[in-house]
Amino acid sequence: MTSSTAHTEERADGPHPPSSLQQLYEDPATPVASGPDRARRQAEILARALGPTPSTVLDIGCGDGSAAATAARSLPGHRLVGVDWSQDALRRASAHLTAVRGELSAPGLPFATGSADAVLFSEVIEHLVDPDAALDELHRVLRPGGHLLLSTPNLAAWYNRALLLAGTQPVFSEVSLRGIHGRPGSQVVGHLRLFTARALRSMLPAAGFRVVRITGAPYHDVPRPLRPLDRAACHVPSLASILLVHARAVPRRGGAPYREPPGEEGS
Numbered sequence: 055m056t057s058s059t060a061h062t063e064e065r066a067d068g069p070h071p072p073s074s075l076q077q078l079y080e081d082p083a084t085p086v087a088s089g090p091d092r093a094r095r096q097a098e099i100l101a102r103a104l105g106p107t108p109s110t111v112l113d114i115g116c117g118d119g120s121a122a123a124t125a126a127r128s129l130p131g132h133r134l135v136g137v138d139w140s141q142d143a144l145r146r147a148s149a150h151l152t153a154v155r156g157e158l159s160a161p162g163l164p165f166a167t168g169s170a171d172a173v174l175f176s177e178v179i180e181h182l183v184d185p186d187a188a189l190d191e192l193h194r195v196l197r198p199g200g201h202l203l204l205s206t207p208n209l210a211a212w213y214n215r216a217l218l219l220a221g222t223q224p225v226f227s228e229v230s231l232r233g234i235h236g237r238p239g240s241q242v243v244g245h246l247r248l249f250t251a252r253a254l255r256s257m258l259p260a261a262g263f264r265v266v267r268i269t270g271a272p273y274h275d276v277p278r279p280l281r282p283l284d285r286a287a288c289h290v291p292s293l294a295s296i297l298l299v300h301a302r303a304v305p306r307r308g309g310a311p312y313r314e315p316p317g318e319e320g321s
């Protein structure tokens with residue numbers, strides 16, 4: 055999925071040239087889909103949460119729309135709208151769903167406050183310069199009690215723990231937008247921040263979300279002989295390759311961050 059924070063800045067003598075981050079996300083060769091397995095898992099969680107009542111679901115960072123197309127099969131009767139910052143991604147996404155341009159930074163998403171019942175936020179947060187502002191904007195567009203389905207690579211995945219012990223840069227982490235340095239893999243995808251399950255359990259309540267549950271999902275690029283182990287790790291989300299988070303928007307009490315009551319934190 056693509057970031058919604060990088061943009062061309064205006065100045066007195068005209069716009070800056072596109073940044074290297076913007077160029078990366080507008081490059082058709084840059085991956086812009088989270089994969090059908092993750093999209094299906096998220097959609098099934100959301101379908102159970104929403105029930106049959108028709109709802110408005112925003113796919114923020116919809117990429118090429120393929121994940122939304124997969125999710126739509128589990129969400130019949132619901133209105134699915136894609137949002138992305140990349141014009142290239144929007145051109146491809148329009149073949150699958152209604153897609154509009156929007157940013158998580160100023161001027162914000164093109165939706166009224168409280169207008170969405172649910173947000174799919176798949177493989178986006180790791181690309182953002184300012185994830186706090188992004189979560190604020192998602193909280194704004196969600197109705198009270200609205201659902202957030204977030205997925206992101208896990209910094210503490212089982213193999214990353216072993217790689218760090220060996221002095222190797224973890225999978226998913228990137229030190230350059232120009233090439234791969236010090237980690238497995240062959241493609242730059244623009245990851246700026248990485249998260250653990252513990253970090254998300256703390257960060258999301260601080261942004262006004264109650265964590266319902268955190269589950270794990272496998273990663274498609276794990277070498278074939280290790281895939282059974284990767285699937286097994288999904289049963290312990292803190293070790294899984296991908297973190298899938300279901301959270302709900304809650305009112306912020308007097309502007310203070312929401313804190314999880316004891317015993318209600320997601321698994």
